[in-house]
Amino acid sequence: MNEVRSFLRAAAATVLGACLAGGALAQAYPNKPITLIVPFAAGGPTDVVARLLSVNMSKTLGQTVVIENKLGAGGTIASAFTAKAAPDGYTFLIHHNGMATAPALYRKLPFNPLTDFEYVSQVIDVPMTLVGRKDFPPRDFKELVAHLKANGEKINVAHAGLGAVSHLCSVLFRQAIGVDLTTIPFSGTGPAMNALLGGQVDLMCDQTTGTTPHIKAGSVKLYGVTTPNRLRTMPEVPTLAEQGLTGFQMVVWHGVYAPKGTPRNILDTFGRALNLALKDPAVIARLTELGAVIVPDDKLTTAGLQTWLQQETQRYGPVIKAAGQFAD
Ligand code: MLT
Secondary structure, eight states: OHHHHHHHHHHHHHHHHHHHHHHHHHHSSOSSOEEEEESSOTTSHHHHHHHHHHHHHHHHHTSOEEEEEOOOGGGHHHHHHHHHSOSSSSEEEEEOTHHHHHHHHBTTOSSOTTTSEEEEEEEEEEEEEEEEETTOSOOSHHHHHHHHHHHGGGSEEEESOBTBHHHHHHHHHHHHHTOOOEEEEOSSHHHHHHHHHTTSSOEEEEEHHHHHHHHHTTSEEEEEEOSSSOOSSOTTSOBTTTTTOTTOOOEEEEEEEEETTOOHHHHHHHHHHHHHHTTOHHHHHHHHHTTOEEOOGGGSSHHHHHHHHHHHHHHHHHHHHHHTOOBO
16 A cells, blocks of 8 residues: 555656646746847838848747737837837847937937947848839939939938948938938838839838839839948949949947847847847848848857947937938
8 A cells, every 4th residue: 555655656747747847947048939020111121131030030939930020110110119128038129220310319319329238239231222113214324313303302212210230321422412302101112112113212221121023023223322432232233332423331230139138048048049030041141132141150149239330320420410410
């Protein structure tokens, strides 16, 4: 009888142990879908990159990384939302230079990019392209500048709102050529591109991750690239600097953020999955095809993003003040 009791006790202990272990595993991160917030509309360059990464990261993490497009105010609504989200590892944000420009652009910003987030990693750098609707009369950059000077505010330039890189690019471009054009805000350059393809707007500055398929299809006119050097993907296309537009260069960088207080081990797990996605040959091939450049390993880190954000915030402040673009 004693033997039976001992056996039952041992069996019960084994079952309890297994349950506890199972419980511990069930608690392990991640144990439910993770939201990756995109601050602009679906179909735009940030969304395209986020979706590409999320598919790969979901496999590594064993949980779906769900993309949520939270639109408005040039990305600041999404950033404010992320800053206030629970720091439990289930909300992340992918954002670009807009994180560094927002403090100078918005007088009443409801979050502080330098203190309200945890920093996962930088991701990619992306060149911008200046594109026009297919039937826009100027055939090249020289003709474009002459056309803009002759028509001024009759020309519509699409962008994704104050804080968007498409907006900043259009402001710097207008400043560089000394012409006032009419700007039309959209919730992202995805819908802005639809308007350009439909001929409702004339011009747009957007990332190659958004414009490349349309340039290759010949459905938009390309006037130049905003990088210091020509692109590997379109070596025949001159930079804007080569075409005489000096002092005007733009490269878009992206970073991944979490709410302040998200535990270190969770940031590391998510960061590792991101890092692995960026080492995957299929992801590399697609990003390269779209003109993006994966940042070097030292930037694929918390410090890599945090230090860069600090530098960029300082760099953009005076540039934006000089351009005189603000919102309350
Ligand atoms: C987008 O994803 O729609 C763009 O990155 C917005 C922008 O121009 O900043």
